Amino acid sequence: MIKATRVILLVLLLLCLSVPGVCAAWQYSHIAPEPADGQLPSGVGIFDYPPEEIVPDDETSSSLGENHLTLIETIVFEKSYGLNATKKPIIHNYLEEPGDVIYCSQNVQGGNLKHLMVDSSSGSERLYFVITKISDTEYHAFTMRYADITDHAVGTEIEAYKTVLTKKDGTWSAYASYYGYAKVSAPGTVSRAIDVTTWRYVYRPS
Secondary structure (H helix, E strand, C coil): CHHHHHHHHHHHHHHHHHCCCCCCCCCCCCCCCCCCCCCCCCCCCCCCECHHHCCCCCHHHHHCCCCHHHHHHHHHHCCCCCCCCCCCCHHHHHCCCCCCEEECCCEECCEEHHHHHCCCCCCCCCEEEEEEEEECCEEEEEEEEHHHHHHCCCCCEEEEEEEEEEEECCEEEEEEEEEEEEEEECCCCCCCEEEEEEEEECCCCC
């Protein structure tokens, strides 16, 4: 009886050893991994989101004078100097070649560009903008807090949003915005701004 029991136990042991182990792993593909230093995780693409989904545009930002969406809409649609204006196309006149840059604190025909375009109670009066030409149908506008430019040393990185402005069927519009950083510069044309060539995209989980 004991011998038979041992044989049965031995057979059961052999059966257990011959059955492959089972392990389970759960993958949540819709959750992007947290980046170490703000860099885009491997395998995660840069998505094009409309400005209203990226840039600050709530009541709090407006009360602080830091509503980026209002500023972008002003750049595009302001009736006298915006990109779609025809009577005073100052921005277009200064952006003749790809790589050309215009700063909002720049003195242009008629005065300081920002003062010409942005009302002191617009909700975006404490922001700064820089626009560069990519092609005849694409500009990049960078918006940031003015205090960040004035309070940081040249070469320091500050928070800056990039918005791609495109022209289609004769009309300019804001295509997409991205969060990132750029270095403070002293370009000469104005005392302080950012160097648009240093702007880098930063992945920021929502």
